[in-house]
Amino acid sequence: MTAQDTATPETAATAASTPPGDVPAWWRQAVVYQVYPRSFADADGDGLGDLVGITDRADYLADLGVDAVWLSPFYPSALADGGYDVADYRDVDPRLGTLDDFDAMVAALHARGIKVVVDIVPNHTSDQHAWFQAALAAGRGSPERARYLFREGSGPDGAEPPTDWESSFGGPAWRRVEDGQWYLHSFAPEQPDLAWDHPEVRADFVRTLRFWSDRGVDGFRIDVAHMLTKDLTEPLPSAAEIAALPRDGNHPLYDRDDVHEVYAEWREVFDSYDPPRAAVAEAWVDAERVPLYARPESLGQSFNFDLLLAEPAAADFRRIITDNLALAARSGSSSTWVLSNHDVVRHPTRYGVASRGDGLAPRERAARWLVEGGPEADLDRERGLRVARAATLLVLGLPGSTYLYQGEELGLHEVADIPADQRQDPTFSRTDGAQVGRDGCRVPIPWTPDGTAFGFGTGGAHLPQPAWFAEHAASTQEDDPDTTLGLYRRALAARRTLQGAERLDWVDTRAPDVLHYVRPGGWHVVTNFGAEPYPLDVPDGARLVLASVPEAETQGGTVVPPLATAWFATGA
Incomplete structure (x- = not known):
C-alpha cells in the first residue's frame, strides 16, 4: 500500500468474535433474504402473496445467492397488523396456503441449499386467538x-x-x-399482550418452537424480543414515570432481566436438534445490553439496527461498524447488518430525500417526506439508489450476517402515493395520518414490466403498485450485470469466496469521506461517500473484484468514484 492508505496501530481497528468449535454455525456469515409473504408472489391470483408463490420463485432466490430465507408471519391472522396479529401459531393462513404447502416450500428451498427462518411473535396474540x-x-x-x-x-x-x-x-x-x-396492548388493540409469568404461555411457545423445528425450520426471528416479560405490580406508574425509568434490566415494561429465563428455556429446545436451531432477537435495547440476547445460552444473535438510523457518511458508518463488531465479540456471536426491512422506509429513498438543513436523520427526513405526500421534487431517485448500492457493497463485505429485504435487489424505492383508503398499517389510522406507516415498503414487488400487477399475480395486488415499478421489474434486470439485481448477484457470489476470520482492520485513507477496511486474506473494501473521485494505489497483482458503479477504473490503480464502493483482492 502507499502512504495514502496505511494501516497502523493507531488507525487499524480490529474486532473479532470466535465461534465455538471447529465449524462455524451457518448463520454467523449468512446472507438472509426477508420475504414478506403477502407481497412476494401470488400463485393463486387472489391479490395476496402465498407460500406456493415463494416455492415457484425458489430458483430466483437460489440464483440471487442467498443462504437463508426469513419469512415474516404467514399464520392465520385478521391482518390488523400485517400478520403480526397471530390467531394460531401452528398453522398457515388459508389465504396463504396449507401446512402441506409449507412443507413443499421448505423442501424446495432446502433442495437449493437455502435455510428457512420463520418469525415468532411472542409478545402478543391476535384478539381472534x-x-x-x-x-x-x-x-x-x-x-x-x-x-x-x-x-x-x-x-x-x-x-x-x-x-x-x-x-x-x-x-x-x-x-x-x-x-x-x-x-x-402494546401495539394495536387487536394484539393483546400475553402474561409471560404464566406457565401455560411458556409451555405453549415451547410446543410452537418444536412444531416448526420438527417441520424442518432452521431458525427463528423473535419479534420484539425485549418486551415479553412485564411487572404490572400496582400501583402502576404513569407514562411520564415510565419514560423516566432507566432500562437497566428492572424496567417494568422493556428489556427486563427475567426475559432471559424464557430464552434459556428456548435455547434448550434449539440445542436439542442436530444441527441446533438458530435464533435472532429483534431487541431495541441499549447497546451494552445487546450481548445478553446474543449469548450462546440465550437466542444466540441479535439484530443491529444502527445502520437504519445512520447518515450515509464515513464517520457514522465506521463508528457503527466498530461498535457492533465489539458488541458481537463480547457475546461470542456475530453481528447482523440491516439497511432495509418491513418496518422502515427503503434505504434508496432514505438516502435520496433532500435535506432542508433541518438536522434530521435520514429516517426522520424520509418519514416526514412520506407524511407530506412524497413530493417527487424532494427525492433524487438516481442519487438515492447510487448511495444505496454503495452502502450495500460496504455492508456485504463485513464480517457477520447480512439481512436483505425483498425488492431491495431490484433497486426499489419507497411507494409514497398510496391513497388513504387503501392504507393498511394501523399506525396510519391510529395517528390520524400523522404517521403514514409502513405500507410503502410492503407493496407487492414487480416481476415483469407489464401484465397484471407487474407479474405479482393475476388477481391484482393488495396494495397499489406505481407505474415506475415497470423499470425495476426482475425480468428486465436478469441479463444485465450492471443492474441492481446483477450487482447483488455478483456481490453474493463473490462474498462466498470470502471465508476468512470474522475480523477486519481499518486502513487510514487520510480522507474524511472515504472508508477502507481489509479482511483476512487480502480482501479490501473501499467506500467513497464524498463528491470527488478517490484515487487508490494498489499493490502489484491486485484485482478489482466488484464495484457499485461501472465506472471504477483499474488501469494504473483503482479510482473509486463519488458515492461508490469497490472491492479488490490482493490474495490468491
Whole structure:
C-alpha cells in the first residue's frame, strides 16, 4: 500500500468474535433474504402473496445467492397488523396456503441449499386467538384471563384506563371489554399482550418452537424480543414515570432481566436438534445490553439496527461498524447488518430525500417526506439508489450476517402515493395520518414490466403498485450485470469466496469521506461517500473484484468514484 492508505496501530481497528468449535454455525456469515409473504408472489391470483408463490420463485432466490430465507408471519391472522396479529401459531393462513404447502416450500428451498427462518411473535396474540376469545367469555378472575394482562380501570367506576400509557402504534395502550375490565396492548388493540409469568404461555411457545423445528425450520426471528416479560405490580406508574425509568434490566415494561429465563428455556429446545436451531432477537435495547440476547445460552444473535438510523457518511458508518463488531465479540456471536426491512422506509429513498438543513436523520427526513405526500421534487431517485448500492457493497463485505429485504435487489424505492383508503398499517389510522406507516415498503414487488400487477399475480395486488415499478421489474434486470439485481448477484457470489476470520482492520485513507477496511486474506473494501473521485494505489497483482458503479477504473490503480464502493483482492 502507499502512504495514502496505511494501516497502523493507531488507525487499524480490529474486532473479532470466535465461534465455538471447529465449524462455524451457518448463520454467523449468512446472507438472509426477508420475504414478506403477502407481497412476494401470488400463485393463486387472489391479490395476496402465498407460500406456493415463494416455492415457484425458489430458483430466483437460489440464483440471487442467498443462504437463508426469513419469512415474516404467514399464520392465520385478521391482518390488523400485517400478520403480526397471530390467531394460531401452528398453522398457515388459508389465504396463504396449507401446512402441506409449507412443507413443499421448505423442501424446495432446502433442495437449493437455502435455510428457512420463520418469525415468532411472542409478545402478543391476535384478539381472534382461541385463548383470547376464551378470556373474553370467561370473565373476571378466570384462569383464561390470567394468560393476558387484564386490569381494573381507574376512576370511581373503573371507566378510565388503568394508566395513561400510549401504544407503539398511537392511542391508548388499554382497551375495555364488555364486563368493564381493561387489557394491555402494546401495539394495536387487536394484539393483546400475553402474561409471560404464566406457565401455560411458556409451555405453549415451547410446543410452537418444536412444531416448526420438527417441520424442518432452521431458525427463528423473535419479534420484539425485549418486551415479553412485564411487572404490572400496582400501583402502576404513569407514562411520564415510565419514560423516566432507566432500562437497566428492572424496567417494568422493556428489556427486563427475567426475559432471559424464557430464552434459556428456548435455547434448550434449539440445542436439542442436530444441527441446533438458530435464533435472532429483534431487541431495541441499549447497546451494552445487546450481548445478553446474543449469548450462546440465550437466542444466540441479535439484530443491529444502527445502520437504519445512520447518515450515509464515513464517520457514522465506521463508528457503527466498530461498535457492533465489539458488541458481537463480547457475546461470542456475530453481528447482523440491516439497511432495509418491513418496518422502515427503503434505504434508496432514505438516502435520496433532500435535506432542508433541518438536522434530521435520514429516517426522520424520509418519514416526514412520506407524511407530506412524497413530493417527487424532494427525492433524487438516481442519487438515492447510487448511495444505496454503495452502502450495500460496504455492508456485504463485513464480517457477520447480512439481512436483505425483498425488492431491495431490484433497486426499489419507497411507494409514497398510496391513497388513504387503501392504507393498511394501523399506525396510519391510529395517528390520524400523522404517521403514514409502513405500507410503502410492503407493496407487492414487480416481476415483469407489464401484465397484471407487474407479474405479482393475476388477481391484482393488495396494495397499489406505481407505474415506475415497470423499470425495476426482475425480468428486465436478469441479463444485465450492471443492474441492481446483477450487482447483488455478483456481490453474493463473490462474498462466498470470502471465508476468512470474522475480523477486519481499518486502513487510514487520510480522507474524511472515504472508508477502507481489509479482511483476512487480502480482501479490501473501499467506500467513497464524498463528491470527488478517490484515487487508490494498489499493490502489484491486485484485482478489482466488484464495484457499485461501472465506472471504477483499474488501469494504473483503482479510482473509486463519488458515492461508490469497490472491492479488490490482493490474495490468491
